[in-house]
Amino acid sequence: MSSVKVWSWSSEISAFGVCFSERTFGRVGGMERDVLTEQRTNIKFLVKLSKNGQEILQMLEMVYGESAMKCRTVYKWVDRFKEGRESVDDVAHARHPSTSCVDENIQCVYNLVKADHRITTRMIAEKLGISNGSVQTILKEDLNMRKLCAKIVRKVLTDEPKQGCVDCCNDWIESAQDPHFCKRVITGDEAWIYEYDPETKRQSEEWKHPGSPCPKKARKRIKTMLIVFFDICGVVHHEYVPAGQTVNAKFYVEVLKRLRERVRRARPELWAENAWILHQDNAPSHTALVTREILAKNKITTLDHPPYSPDLAHCDFSLFPKVKNVMRGEHFVDVDTIKREMTKLLKELTKEDMQHCFQEWEKRWTKWILSGESTSRVTASPFQNNLIWIFGEPSARPFCTHLVCLFTSYSVYTHVQKECNKYGH
Numbered sequence: 001m002s003s004v005k006v007w008s009w010s011s012e013i014s015a016f017g018v019c020f021s022e023r024t025f026g027r028v029g030g031m032e033r034d035v036l037t038e039q040r041t042n043i044k045f046l047v048k049l050s051k052n053g054q055e056i057l058q059m060l061e062m063v064y065g066e067s068a069m070k071c072r073t074v075y076k077w078v079d080r081f082k083e084g085r086e087s088v089d090d091v092a093h094a095r096h097p098s099t100s101c102v103d104e105n106i107q108c109v110y111n112l113v114k115a116d117h118r119i120t121t122r123m124i125a126e127k128l129g130i131s132n133g134s135v136q137t138i139l140k141e142d143l144n145m146r147k148l149c150a151k152i153v154r155k156v157l158t159d160e161p162k163q164g165c166v167d168c169c170n171d172w173i174e175s176a177q178d179p180h181f182c183k184r185v186i187t188g189d190e191a192w193i194y195e196y197d198p199e200t201k202r203q204s205e206e207w208k209h210p211g212s213p214c215p216k217k218a219r220k221r222i223k224t225m226l227i228v229f230f231d232i233c234g235v236v237h238h239e240y241v242p243a244g245q246t247v248n249a250k251f252y253v254e255v256l257k258r259l260r261e262r263v264r265r266a267r268p269e270l271w272a273e274n275a276w277i278l279h280q281d282n283a284p285s286h287t288a289l290v291t292r293e294i295l296a297k298n299k300i301t302t303l304d305h306p307p308y309s310p311d312l313a314h315c316d317f318s319l320f321p322k323v324k325n326v327m328r329g330e331h332f333v334d335v336d337t338i339k340r341e342m343t344k345l346l347k348e349l350t351k352e353d354m355q356h357c358f359q360e361w362e363k364r365w366t367k368w369i370l371s372g373e374s375t376s377r378v379t380a381s382p383f384q385n386n387l388i389w390i391f392g393e394p395s396a397r398p399f400c401t402h403l404v405c406l407f408t409s410y411s412v413y414t415h416v417q418k419e420c421n422k423y424g425h
Contacts, residue, residue, distance in 0.1 A: 039069050040077055040088035047081040100134035101142065109138045113145065117206035139207065149205040157308055165306040169365040172303070176365075182358050184270060185303065186236055186263065187279040188229030189315035190247055193338050195222035197328045224335045226342060229259055230319065231276075232358045235346050237262035240339055249288035256294060279303040281313050312364055318357040322349075 039060060046056045053075045060068040069077075105128055112124050121135040128135070139145045157165075175181050225241040237259050241247060263271050270276040278300050280286045295302060310316035323345040332338045 035064070035067055036069075037088055039064065043074065043077045044081045044086075044088060047078055053078045100130040101138055105130060105134075106138050106142050109135060110143055113139070113143075113207045117208070119207070143209075145207045145209055147205045148208050161306065161308055165309050165312065165368050168304055168306045168309075168312070169368045172365050173369075176362065180275075181277075182362070183232055184275050184277045185279050185358075186229055186231045186259075186267075186270075186276050187314045188227065188237075188259070189281060189313060189320075190225055190227045190241070190283070191315065191320045191324075192223050193226050193324070193327070193342055195332045195334075195338065196330070197324060222332070222335060222338075224338055227255055228315065228319065228346065229262075230314075230349075230354060231267070232354050233267075233351055234354055235349060236266055238343070238346055243335070247283075247285050249285050249290045252285040252288075252291055253294050256291070256300075260298060260300075274299055277301045277303055279305065279314070281305050281310075281316075282307050312361070312368070314357050314361055317364075318360060319349075322353070 042060070043056055046059065051059075056078060057068075057071055057074045060074065108128055109124055112119055112127065121132050121139070124135045125132045224243070225247065226238065227241065227247075228238040229236045239255065239258065241251075245251060263276055267276065278295070280302070282305055285291065306312065323342065326345055327341060332341065
C-alpha cells in the first residue's frame with residue numbers, strides 16, 4: 001500500500017512540475033540558505049495543492065535525503081503558509097539597541113586616535129569602558145580607519161648606479177690581492193640613536209584614513225647622533241654630535257682631525273707608514289670640497305663608495321643593526337642615558353664581531369658581481385686618459401702633484417702610481 005502511495009506522489013510531483021532539485025548544497029553552520037529557501041518554496045507550493053504535513057515531509061526526504069528539513073520545521077512552515085504567509089524568507093528580528101556604538105563613544109574614540117595614532121584598541125576599550133569588539137567596529141565601520149605599519153622602500157637603482165656598484169666591487173677585489181688590505185681599512189658613518197625604537201613592526205602601526213600619508217616609524221623626539229669609526233680589530237673612534245649641531249663639512253673636518261689623532265694613538269703601526277685607508281659613504285659632508293682638501297693635505301687615502309649602496313657600507317649592514325637591536329624596544333629617559341648605553345655596547349663589541357663584519361663585506365663584493373645586475377665591466381679608470389695626457393705633456397707636469405692630491409681615492413691613486421712608473425716619476 002505504501003509503495004503505491006509513493007508512486008502516486010512521484011507522479012504528482014512530475015505532473016505538477018514541483019521545483020524540487022536532486023542536488024544538495026551541503027552544510028555550512030547548518031543547512032545552506034539556498035537549500036532552505038528552495039525547500040520552503042516547495043512547501044508553499046504543496047500547501048497550495050492541499051497536501052498535509054506528513055505527505056510534504058515524506059516528499060522532501062525522498063528528494064533531499066539527509067539535507068531535508070526536520071519534521072518540526074516542516075510542520076511549522078506548513079502552518080505559516082496555511083495562515084496566509086507568502087514570503088519564504090525569515091523575518092528580521094528586532095535587536096537590542098547598541099549602547100556602545102553611539103555618537104558620544106564614536107567622538108571619544110576619534111579624539112583618542114587623533115591624539116595618538118599608535119594607540120591600541122585594548123587601551124581605548126579600557127579608557128571608555130566598552131568592549132574591544134565595539135572599539136574595532138567604531139574604528140573600521142564608523143570612522144573608516146585601518147591600522148597600517150611603516151614600510152621602508154629601497155631606492156630602485158638604474159643601470160648606471162648598478163654598474164658603479166659592480167665596478168667598485170671589482171676594484172676592491174683587485175685591491176684585496178694585497179693580504180693586508182682589509183687590515184688597513186678604517187670605515188665609519190653617522191646614525192641617529194633614539195630614546196625609543198620599536199621592537200616589532202606591529203609597534204609602528206598607526207590608525208589611518210584612506211588616502212592619509214603613509215605612517216613613519218614609531219620613534220621619539222629625544223635622540224642623539226653617533227659618529228663611529230672602526231677597523232677589523234675594533235672601534236677606533238666614536239663621538240656624539242652636540243645637540244643642535246648639523247653634520248656639515250666644517251664639523252666633519254674637525255671629526256677627521258680627532259680621528260687622525262685617535263689613529264696615531266690606537267693604531268701606531270698604521271700611522272707610522274700612513275698605511276690606513278678611510279672608507280666612508282657619499283654623504284654631502286664626506287664628499288664636500290673642503291673635506292677632500294683636508295684628506296689630500298694629510299695624505300689620507302680613501303676608498304670609492306658607490307651611491308645608494310648601504311648594503312656595501314659596514315656600518316649600515318652590520319655595526320648599527322647589531323647595537324641598535326639590543327636597545328630596540330627599550331625606553332631611555334634622556335640623551336645622557338642613551339649615550340651611556342650606546343658607549344657600553346660599543347665597548348662590548350669583540351674582535352670576532354669586527355672580523356665577521358669585514359668577512360661579510362668581502363662576500364658582498366662577490367654577490368654584486370655574480371648577481372647578474374651587470375655583466376660588463378669598465379676596466380679603465382675615468383681619469384686614466386687624462387692622466388696619460390698630463391704625464392705625456394712636459395709642460396703640464398707642474399700640475400701633476402695638484403691633480404694627484406685632488407683625487408685621493410685608492411683606485412685612482414693606484415692608476416696614478418702606474419702612470420708615474422711609466423713616465424719615470
